[in-house]
Amino acid sequence: MTNQTSFPAGTILGYPRIGRRRELKKAVEAFWAGRIDAAELETTAAGLRSATRARLVELGLGQSDSSIPESFSFYDQVLDAAVTVGAIPTRFADLVGDDGRIDLAGYFTVARGEGARAPLEMTKWFDTNYHYLVPEIGPSTVFSLASDRLLDEFLEAKAEGYLTRPSIVGPVTLLLLSKPSDDAPEGFRPLDRLEELLPVYAELLAKLADAGAEWVQLDESALVSESIDVDRATTLEATRLAYAALTAGERPSIFVAAAYNSLDDALPVLVDSGVEAIGLDLVRGSLPTHVEHLGETVLVGGVVDGHNIWRGDLAAAYDKLEALGTLTFNVSVSSSTSLQHLPHDVTDESKLDPRLVSWLAFADQKVQQIATLAHGLSGGRVAIQSELDAATDALADRLAAPGVRDGDVRLREAALTEGDFARAAYADRLEAQEAALGLPFLPTTTIGSFPQTGDIRRARARFVKGELSAEEYTELMRAEIRRVVELQEEIGLDVLVHGEPERNDMVQYFAENLDGFAVTENGWVQSYGSRCTRPSILWGDVSRPAPITVDWSVYTQSLTPKPVKGMLTGPVTILAWSFVRDDQPLGETARQVAFALRDEIADLEAAGIGIVQVDEPALRELLPLKQRDQPSYLDWSVGSFKLATAGVRSETQIHTHLCYSEFGVVIDAIRELDADVTSIEAARSRMDVVHDIESSGFDHGVGPGVYDIHSPRVPSVDEVTELLEKALSAVPERQLWVNPDCGLKTRGYDETVESLKNVIEATNRVRTRV
Ligand code: GLN
Numbered sequence: 016m017t018n019q020t021s022f023p024a025g026t027i028l029g030y031p032r033i034g035r036r037r038e039l040k041k042a043v044e045a046f047w048a049g050r051i052d053a054a055e056l057e058t059t060a061a062g063l064r065s066a067t068r069a070r071l072v073e074l075g076l077g078q079s080d081s082s083i084p085e086s087f088s089f090y091d092q093v094l095d096a097a098v099t100v101g102a103i104p105t106r107f108a109d110l111v112g113d114d115g116r117i118d119l120a121g122y123f124t125v126a127r128g129e130g131a132r133a134p135l136e137m138t139k140w141f142d143t144n145y146h147y148l149v150p151e152i153g154p155s156t157v158f159s160l161a162s163d164r165l166l167d168e169f170l171e172a173k174a175e176g177y178l179t180r181p182s183i184v185g186p187v188t189l190l191l192l193s194k195p196s197d198d199a200p201e202g203f204r205p206l207d208r209l210e211e212l213l214p215v216y217a218e219l220l221a222k223l224a225d226a227g228a229e230w231v232q233l234d235e236s237a238l239v240s241e242s243i244d245v246d247r248a249t250t251l252e253a254t255r256l257a258y259a260a261l262t263a264g265e266r267p268s269i270f271v272a273a274a275y276n277s278l279d280d281a282l283p284v285l286v287d288s289g290v291e292a293i294g295l296d297l298v299r300g301s302l303p304t305h306v307e308h309l310g311e312t313v314l315v316g317g318v319v320d321g322h323n324i325w326r327g328d329l330a331a332a333y334d335k336l337e338a339l340g341t342l343t344f345n346v347s348v349s350s351s352t353s354l355q356h357l358p359h360d361v362t363d364e365s366k367l368d369p370r371l372v373s374w375l376a377f378a379d380q381k382v383q384q385i386a387t388l389a390h391g392l393s394g395g396r397v398a399i400q401s402e403l404d405a406a407t408d409a410l411a412d413r414l415a416a417p418g419v420r421d422g423d424v425r426l427r428e429a430a431l432t433e434g435d436f437a438r439a440a441y442a443d444r445l446e447a448q449e450a451a452l453g454l455p456f457l458p459t460t461t462i463g464s465f466p467q468t469g470d471i472r473r474a475r476a477r478f479v480k481g482e483l484s485a486e487e488y489t490e491l492m493r494a495e496i497r498r499v500v501e502l503q504e505e506i507g508l509d510v511l512v513h514g515e516p517e518r519n520d521m522v523q524y525f526a527e528n529l530d531g532f533a534v535t536e537n538g539w540v541q542s543y544g545s546r547c548t549r550p551s552i553l554w555g556d557v558s559r560p561a562p563i564t565v566d567w568s569v570y571t572q573s574l575t576p577k578p579v580k581g582m583l584t585g586p587v588t589i590l591a592w593s594f595v596r597d598d599q600p601l602g603e604t605a606r607q608v609a610f611a612l613r614d615e616i617a618d619l620e621a622a623g624i625g626i627v628q629v630d631e632p633a634l635r636e637l638l639p640l641k642q643r644d645q646p647s648y649l650d651w652s653v654g655s656f657k658l659a660t661a662g663v664r665s666e667t668q669i670h671t672h673l674c675y676s677e678f679g680v681v682i683d684a685i686r687e688l689d690a691d692v693t694s695i696e697a698a699r700s701r702m703d704v705v706h707d708i709e710s711s712g713f714d715h716g717v718g719p720g721v722y723d724i725h726s727p728r729v730p731s732v733d734e735v736t737e738l739l740e741k742a743l744s745a746v747p748e749r750q751l752w753v754n755p756d757c758g759l760k761t762r763g764y765d766e767t768v769e770s771l772k773n774v775i776e777a778t779n780r781v782r783t784r785v
C-alpha cells in the first residue's frame with residue numbers, strides 16, 4: 016500500500032512552538048485582546064514554523080528526508096487532534112460552520128471558554144507539567160475530517176523546499192485521553208467510538224500521501240500509561256484494530272511514537288500491525304529484550320532525553336542504540352519525548368555560569384546531539400568519537416565540580432534516623448493544637464497568595480533591574496502585606512496569610528534563595544496555551560544559606576492577633592517544576608530540599624509562627640505511569656514531606672495543599688503525609704471529592720475548596736452554603752476547614768473580596784445551623 020522510503024536516521028518527536036522570545040504567546044494574546052486579527056496571527060505562526068524548519072536543518076536534521084516533524088500548535092496538540100476529527104462539544108455548536116469546521120477564534124473559544132460556556136477541561140499530560148485539553152466524546156459525536164491544518168503546514172513546508180513529517184496525536188491516544196461528553200450514558204467510554212473515528216484518520220493519511228508526505232507521525236503515548244481507566248486488554252485490542260485499519264489504506268509510511276515510558280506489551284501489537292516505524296522512549300522506558308516478527312520495522316531509539324536539560328552521557332546513549340541494533344538492523348535515533356518540554360537554546364543564556372552551560376543541552380543542543388548520534392549510526396562509533404568524548408569530559412567535569420557534592424549536606428543525610436520522619440500521634444497533636452490555636456468550629460483560611468497586582472509585579476521588576484533598593488522594595492511589599500492582613504481581618508478569616516507578594520513563582524522563589532539552583536533568562540517552557548514557566552535548574556547539592564520566609568511571616572504576625580500561616584513549597588513540587596540533576600535518584604535530591612525546608616520550618620516555629628503550610632500540588636503529577644514504579648515513588652515523595660515537616664512540636668500545625676480533586680488516587684499518600692490539615696480542590700467537581708474522603712476513612716483536618724479560583728465568577732452565599740453542607744454530610748464536622756480551591760494570585764481584588772465575603776457569610780450560616 017505504501018511506497019516504502021527509509022526512515023530518517025535522526026529525528027525529534029516535536030519541537031518547542033512558543034518561539035525563542037515567546038513570539039507565539041505574545042501574538043496569541045494580542046489576538047485575544049483584539050490588537051491583531053486572525054490573518055496577522057497566522058502570519059506570525061507561519062513565520063515561526065518557517066524559522067523552526069530552517070533552524071532544525073542548521074542544527075543537523077535533513078531538509079528533505081522527513082526528519083523534521085510538523086509539530087506546531089496554536090494552543091495544544093490534543094485539542095488540534097480533536098478539532099481535526101471534528102470532535103467539538105455541542106455547547107460550541109454555533110461556532111462550527113456548515114462544513115463542520117471551526118475558525119481560529121472558535122478554536123480558542125473551545126480552549127478558553129467564554130462567559131458561562133465552560134472551556135474543555137485541562138489536565139496534565141502524562142508525567143509532565145504540560146497541560147492538555149480533554150476532548151469530550153459521546154455516542155452522538157460526529158467525526159469528520161474538519162481541518163486541513165496538518166495538510167496545509169506540510170504544503171507550506173514543501174513550498175519552502177522541505178519534505179517534512181506531519182505529526183498528530185494518534186486515534187487510540189486521542190480517545191483514551193478524552194472523557195465522555197455530558198450526554199453520554201453511564202458506562203460509555205470514548206474508546207467505544209474507535210471504529211467510527213478511524214475512517215477520518217484514514218482520510219487524513221490518504222490526503223497527506225496524496226500531497227507527497229512520505230512519513231506521518233502518530234503519537235500514541237497513552238499506550239505506555241497504566242493510569243488510564245481502560246483495561247489493558249481493551250487498549251491493546253483497540254491498538255490492533257486501529258493500526259490494522261490505518262495500514263490498510265492509501266497512506267504515507269507510519270511512524271508510531273510512544274513517549275514517557277515503555278510500550279511493554281503494546282510493542283508486539285504495533286509490530287504485528289505492520290506500521291513501518293516505532294518510537295521507543297529509552298530514557299524513561301527500558302530496552303525491549305526481544306521482539307518477534309520485526310521484519311523491516313524501524314525501531315527509533317529515543318535515547319536523547321526530551322524531558323531534561325542535561326547534555327548527559329552521549330556515549331551511553333550511543334550504547335543504547337547499539338543494543339537496539341542487536342534486535343534489528345533498522346535503527347534510527349530520536350528524542351525520548353517531544354522537545355516541547357525544553358527551552359529553545361542554551362546559547363541564549365548570557366548570565367549562566369559558562370561551566371554550567373557546558374553541562375547543558377536545551378532543545379537546539381539536543382537536536383545537535385541527535386544529529387551526531389545519527390551520524391554514528393551510519394559511520395560507526397569512530398565517526399563521532401570526538402563528540403562522545405567531549406560529552407563524557409563535560410559530564411566528568413560536572414560530577415567533580417564544586418557544589419555538586421557538598422560534604423555537609425552528605426554528612427547530614429548519612430545521619431538520618433527513622434525518628435526524623437515521625438511526629439507525635441495525631442490525637443495528641445490535635446489536642447495540643449486546639450489548646451494553642453483556639454480556632455472556631457469550621458475554621459476559615461486561604462491557600463496563601465492574594466492577587467498579584469500590576470503594582471506588585473512592577474515593583475519586583477524595578478527591584479530586579481536595580482531601580483529600587485532592597486529597603487524600598489521591602490517597604491512596598493510590607494505595605495501590600497499590611498493591606499492583605501487588614502482585608503482578611505475585615506472579611507473575618509480565622510487563619511491569615513501574608514499573601515505571597517514577594518514571590519514571582521512558588522518554586523522559582525525558593526530556587527533563588529537556595530544553594531544548588533540556577534535561574535535562566537530565556538528558558539521558557541509552555542505550560543498550557545499561552546502560559547509559560549521558566550523552570551530553575553537544580554544542578555548541585557541543595558542547602559539553605561539563610562532563612563527565606565521568616566522575616567515576612569514574623570512581620571505579618573506582628574500586625575495581627577490572629578494566627579498567621581507560614582507558607583512554603585514542598586520538596587516534590589520544587590523538583591517537579593524545576594529541571595533536576597540526573598546524576599542521583601530523585602529521592603536523594605528531594606531529601607536535600609526537605610532538610611532546607613525543615614530548617615526553615617524550625618526557624619518559623621522558633622519565631623512564633625504556629626501554623627506552617629507546605630504546598631505539594633505536584634504530588635500527583637510525578638506519580639509514575641507504571642504501577643511497578645509507584646511504591647518507590649510514594650516512599651521517597653512522602654518521605655521527603657515528612658522529613659521537612661516532622662521536626663516541629665505537637666502544637667505547631669502543619670498544613671498541606673494539593674491542587675487537584677483526585678483525592679482517591681493518592682489517598683494512601685495523603686494519609687502518609689500525616690499533615691494536620693490538607694486542602695484540596697473541590698469546587699469544580701461540586702464537592703464530589705467528599706465521598707472519597709468519607710470512604711477512605713481519612714481522619715485528619717481537611718479543606719475541600721468551596722470557591723473555584725480558576726474563574727473570575729463570584730460564588731453566591733447560597734452556593735457556598737450548599738457545598739459546605741454537602742461536605743458536612745460526608746465529613747465529620749471537627750475535621751472540616753473552609754477555604755478556596757487554590758491560591759488567589761491570578762484573580763483580581765474585586766472578585767476576590769466579594770467571593771471571600773460570601774465564603775465567610777456561608778460559613779457563619781452553617782455554623783449557626785449545626
Ligand atoms: N500557596 C500557593 C498559592 O497560594 C499555592 C499555589 C498552588 O497550589 N499552585 O498561590
Ligand code: ZN
Nearest residue numbers: 673674757758
Ligand atoms: Zn493549588
